[in-house]
Amino acid sequence: MRRVAVIGVGDTKFGELWDASFRDIGIKAGLAAVEDANISAEKIDALFVGNMSAGRFIEQEHIGALIADYAGLAKDHIPATRVEAAGASGGLALRQGYMAIASGLHDIVVVGGAEKMMDVSDVASAFIQSSAADQEWETELGATFPSLHALIARRHMHEHGTTREQLADVAVKNHRHGSMNPKAQFQKEITRDTVLGSLMVSSPLRMFDCAPSSDGAAAVVLCPLDLAKNYTETPVEIVGSGQASDTLALHHRRDIMTFDATRVAAERAFKMAGVTQKDVDVAEVHDNFTISEILAIEDLGFFKKGEGGKATEDGRTSLDGDVAVNTSGGLKARGDPIGATGLAQAVEIVTQLRGKADKRQVKDASVGLTHNVGGTGATAVVHVFRRV
């Protein structure tokens, strides 16, 4: 199996991008990554695109060919493939790009993710997003994404004594990180009171416990590790890739406070990478709700089950903590354009491992991790990156 490196990264600002179309943002992120990789477009052998629901957000399927076309790659007839697993679409696209190079089938691969969510009403958007859950057993019966996560939060508070304030601390930290990221949707710091005084969405989760809907795109350029030095001074190797599934419906799980898909994907990625949680300096985890980050840092093995809330309160996941979590601002403050999220995580980790994260730079970061989730944990994909 060939070793694989990231040689370029690019992204758009996340947020309400009223002046740009889906194809605009997809191409903008892709071109930025290609420019960053110092390659010409003719070098590109294949394209993978993560996208959850363009069919419903913009009435357009066939997104792989669309992006290849509008990026000017159709003239070389490069293979272009869309990958979907709800919120994990971007991370899974990254994994396909990894496989394409590891297999020897392709050399230079661009992996992008994009979602344009603002072109439909808020109600339509909520409805579309809920199609990541089990339509027959959850959505049809009125379960929404926030309400499913609220169940998890309530149980976690009951079983482990996680406090309402600790949930808020996730949001406070990620908004603080986001304030240092010029690409973040929200760049203002907030306080516990901001969260605790915000609109109730689904008890105990309030507005500031939830990641926003966003437009945005992000992309990376991959190549075999042994060619990477031809293109960049600072290649970052993908040393581990783990993916796992679980039941689509939450009530079928053995324990709703643990995402087994995260746990297993992490085990697979760490084993492949030959590193442990202690080696990880910086991690981007799937904080679509504040409770999700607490689950993530526990299920990834950074903290014991039940101790994620306390660890957050104690600052152990802050920029200068044991492991810096969501330095980009995370889904909470960086934004969550669904299909783009997994790639935005990779962009942040590569930027950190290159030492180019400016005010939010984690000192001497050499090993990073991304954790991308689909639905309420039915898909999880974890990648481990190392500075070469």
Next chain:
Amino acid sequence: MRRVAVIGVGDTKFGELWDASFRDIGIKAGLAAVEDANISAEKIDALFVGNMSAGRFIEQEHIGALIADYAGLAKDHIPATRVEAAGASGGLALRQGYMAIASGLHDIVVVGGAEKMMDVSDVASAFIQSSAADQEWETELGATFPSLHALIARRHMHEHGTTREQLADVAVKNHRHGSMNPKAQFQKEITRDTVLGSLMVSSPLRMFDCAPSSDGAAAVVLCPLDLAKNYTETPVEIVGSGQASDTLALHHRRDIMTFDATRVAAERAFKMAGVTQKDVDVAEVHDNFTISEILAIEDLGFFKKGEGGKATEDGRTSLDGDVAVNTSGGLKARGDPIGATGLAQAVEIVTQLRGKADKRQVKDASVGLTHNVGGTGATAVVHVFRRV
């Protein structure tokens, strides 16, 4: 790169499956393939699913995890990935499965394709299907899938003297083949008059020039070639895989009578396989319209540009012709449940190369080909198979 073999195939009948849900048919096809491969479910390392538009047909995204869950594979947390490229979704899923094994990442991989199209109205279905074309430049302006193919047919008739009767002959042949396939949606023979007397859809294309909407699913089981003999007496190797893209909108092409994506994907697959068109005994090509099959047999290089109609009329693509094309009945008679189609093609070719195609068996078939198209040729994927 590891060599890859098909060790199991399975499918459902295609048609109007009112008594089965999306998850029912997906699992039925998958289990049939697993049973055919003589493996137990615990052996499965990964799942890839081709599906175009479950988000719109049944309001459910996250199809990979869904199928893994309902097939009972979630307990082992196997990676499950959905791939989409409109009509080419199934063929692209097959290619991802191929890469997963070729890379060394997985050993036993199930690749399935499924689409449930009957649960929406005919008008909604046409609208959903048109999201394979360019939404901003075609669909919004009223161009439908049949009308785009009608433009191609008109031009082909004008430039190359292809006759209305020759178009009909594609349908007549494929219905004849379908009459020998118990899984086909249409198992009745038709005549030229049936086609020429049928309802006009978009001149010159009539009802019997168009593949139907269908429910259905199909699946294959893949493993490394060197392990294949452990599971089956008759492994079939995938010796070539080629994928290519083109502009999404038809009017951006250099020539609307040639699908360059097909031409390039075929070149790539033949080169990898080390065989030529002359070696191919049996081919399943993407005949979503009668004109599409004529384009396909030309662009794949079986016949010169402009001679596809005459070759069909002369019976050179029949069961006993130079190359037997669409022995399953093709999309026209076998049916076209979009995401399943690319896998149904693989199921037919493997069945032929095993010598198990009963009345429609091509004598001494040893090399077969599948050709799966997305949109009006913006994505094409070609696989070459060989009896081991």
